[in-house]
Amino acid sequence: MAEAMAESYNRDSEPTTRTLLRRVLDTADTRTPRRRRSARVRRLSSPTKMNVRRRSHRARSIGRLAHVHTSGNLEEQTPRTLLKNILLTAPESSVMMPESVVKPVPTPQVVQSSRRESSRGSLELQLPELEPPTTLALGLLAPGRRKQRQRLSVFQQGMDQGLPLSQEPRGNGSASSLTSSLNLTFATPLQPQSVQRPGLARRPPTRRAVDVGAFLQDLRDTSLALASPGDSLRTPVATLPTDTVLEDTQPFSQPLIGRSPSVYHSLPCLSHTEAEDAERAVSHRIQSSGPRLQNHNPGKPTQLLAGKAKKVDALAVSFPNNSSAVSGEDGVEPLQDGVGEEAEERMEESLSVSKVMATTGTQGSVRMEKSKGHREMTEAAEAKEPEGSSGASPELASSTTEFLQARQPQFLEPAPPPSTAVLSSEPLEPLSTRLPPRARTPGPRARTPGPRPRQDPHKTGLSHYVKLFSFYAKMPMEKAALEMVEKCLFYPNPFGSLDKYFQHLCDDLEVFAAHAGRKTVRPEDLELLMRRQGLVNDQVSLHVLVERHLPLEYRQLLIPCAFSGNSVFPAQ
Amino acid sequence: MAFSTTVSQRKHIKRKAPRGFLKHVFKRQKPHLRLETSGDLLVHLNCLLFVRRLAEESRMNAFESKCGVIKKEHVQAAAKLFFSPTQPELRGMKENC
Numbered sequence A: 001m002a003e004a005m006a007e008s009y010n011r012d013s014e015p016t017t018r019t020l021l022r023r024v025l026d027t028a029d030t031r032t033p034r035r036r037r038s039a040r041v042r043r044l045s046s047p048t049k050m051n052v053r054r055r056s057h058r059a060r061s062i063g064r065l066a067h068v069h070t071s072g073n074l075e076e077q078t079p080r081t082l083l084k085n086i087l088l089t090a091p092e093s094s095v096m097m098p099e100s101v102v103k104p105v106p107t108p109q110v111v112q113s114s115r116r117e118s119s120r121g122s123l124e125l126q127l128p129e130l131e132p133p134t135t136l137a138l139g140l141l142a143p144g145r146r147k148q149r150q151r152l153s154v155f156q157q158g159m160d161q162g163l164p165l166s167q168e169p170r171g172n173g174s175a176s177s178l179t180s181s182l183n184l185t186f187a188t189p190l191q192p193q194s195v196q197r198p199g200l201a202r203r204p205p206t207r208r209a210v211d212v213g214a215f216l217q218d219l220r221d222t223s224l225a226l227a228s229p230g231d232s233l234r235t236p237v238a239t240l241p242t243d244t245v246l247e248d249t250q251p252f253s254q255p256l257i258g259r260s261p262s263v264y265h266s267l268p269c270l271s272h273t274e275a276e277d278a279e280r281a282v283s284h285r286i287q288s289s290g291p292r293l294q295n296h297n298p299g300k301p302t303q304l305l306a307g308k309a310k311k312v313d314a315l316a317v318s319f320p321n322n323s324s325a326v327s328g329e330d331g332v333e334p335l336q337d338g339v340g341e342e343a344e345e346r347m348e349e350s351l352s353v354s355k356v357m358a359t360t361g362t363q364g365s366v367r368m369e370k371s372k373g374h375r376e377m378t379e380a381a382e383a384k385e386p387e388g389s390s391g392a393s394p395e396l397a398s399s400t401t402e403f404l405q406a407r408q409p410q411f412l413e414p415a416p417p418p419s420t421a422v423l424s425s426e427p428l429e430p431l432s433t434r435l436p437p438r439a440r441t442p443g444p445r446a447r448t449p450g451p452r453p454r455q456d457p458h459k460t461g462l463s464h465y466v467k468l469f470s471f472y473a474k475m476p477m478e479k480a481a482l483e484m485v486e487k488c489l490f491y492p493n494p495f496g497s498l499d500k501y502f503q504h505l506c507d508d509l510e511v512f513a514a515h516a517g518r519k520t521v522r523p524e525d526l527e528l529l530m531r532r533q534g535l536v537n538d539q540v541s542l543h544v545l546v547e548r549h550l551p552l553e554y555r556q557l558l559i560p561c562a563f564s565g566n567s568v569f570p571a572q
Numbered sequence B: 001m002a003f004s005t006t007v008s009q010r011k012h013i014k015r016k017a018p019r020g021f022l023k024h025v026f027k028r029q030k031p032h033l034r035l036e037t038s039g040d041l042l043v044h045l046n047c048l049l050f051v052r053r054l055a056e057e058s059r060m061n062a063f064e065s066k067c068g069v070i071k072k073e074h075v076q077a078a079a080k081l082f083f084s085p086t087q088p089e090l091r092g093m094k095e096n097c
Helices: A002-013 A017-029 A037-055 A057-072 A079-089 A107-121 A127-141 A149-166 A174-182 A190-196 A212-225 A254-266 A272-287 A292-317 A325-360 A363-376 A378-384 A392-407 A422-431 A435-439 A451-473 A479-489 A501-515 A523-533 A542-549 A552-558 B019-029 B039-064 B072-083 B086-096
Strands: A561-563 A567-569
Touching (some): A017 A079, A451 B019, A451 B039, A479 B039, A479 B072, A501 B019, A523 A542, A523 B039, A542 A552, A542 B039, B039 B072
Antiparallel strands (some): A561 A567
């Protein structure tokens, strides 16, 4: 070991991390229980002490400490732990602690700082164990060459400034010098650079003024374009995002969850106008202090809207911050979709309520609907409600409607749904962008009369499959051929008495369910059907087909998967 | 089977299942029966596979008749294969799988 020590001393000329580590290893090796401790320690501690004493006043105390601690804690130290500590505290660059920096540091700080650093250095190990290795490290580093003295002093200052922020405030800034000497990796390593080279500093992301209106309009356009083709997806499945994101993300999944905190964080950074709008919405709600119920209902949608607007615009503000614009859009869309869906349902309830209230002619709902319908359905609004009811409140709420309008300019274009109650449609329209394309196919909704809505979801559902046919065919097709496909799918075969696909399907499923003594068709029946069709066999299982052809969200619904907490979804 | 997640066509194919439509159809056909929650997704899967098979079959028919366009007759012929007695269909399907 002596020659190793000599070696290490000879290597003083190039004190890199590697040499340091080697030194430490050499010294540390001697401390393992396997070796003869007493002899080694004595031999080593003295050279260590010598080494330290040679360099600096501080190092001496370190050596002393090291000596004390090494003799005391021989059992707890292993080369592994030492190495770990060294690695943790090792400098990223090969910058050594110059004497000029070491010397000013007073001795009592060493213990304190070493303790602090040790506690920071390796959180897993206990405190007393860390002192010797760190002091060892110090002792080894101290005799090192003073490279880049200037840089370090500057760095030290930077660390002094930066450490109180980044580290737990367990000590004072006095220890920062120590940590700076060792270039702790816990502090942000870029900080020292920023002090010397301001050009490399991490600037706070410049927030360009996002044209909120244009952005929201674009959002609306894309969400409209991707909206479902008019079939009534009002089930909870409707919370699924649009198709482009169906395979990529989940609705309200982690990316979005990760984003929503940032949304809420950026809420305080919202522009002043948005805060004003929120205030106005609040005041508007307060103002419409009619019956509590009625106040509640307009309040809810307004709140929803305001919240939605906030979220949207917060996302818009944080848009430049997000590295991926696509994910931002995707996140906003499902958010809007989801919120819009809930808002839809709530608006449905409020619809009926507001209808009742409208007959009584209370001010709040009037204001509410008037404000909402003010921009979009001007003719309807004027026809319906007394315009002179409140001149002030439309202005108040107009700010919210400006918002809404900026987001949903398309409402002006689609014709008002053929509902008798335009009043009811007014609060409905601004809320849901998906409603106008789907308002024509309300199907289950009783308020829209006529056979047209009832046929539409049917047609659109069928056409969905017809489109898929043309997609799979990859060839141009005649219109007649497409009609033929439609016939194949649904309508009875004109050639003979054969039923067509869906009817076949339903019959088979009925038979299978009855065979199992059930009145509910379950997935097992479906699997049996596919097995009979030859789609599922011993080589290809149903799950494989599900994975191949269905988007991710459906796969999660169909294939049971184990989650944390000993739970399986979907439950079996 | 090559399965591409990206749509290279100009047409935007929606991958959502028209669940309402499926439920509606089933209810119409068999009002005394009930369909389970995820059952309609499997029905959708079945439809997808059916449509895919139909399309491939009609495409092959069109190739055979050296047409660049799928015509009504091709589709009809393909459909006959599916809705006729199942033996030839099974054979065809096993090839596809």
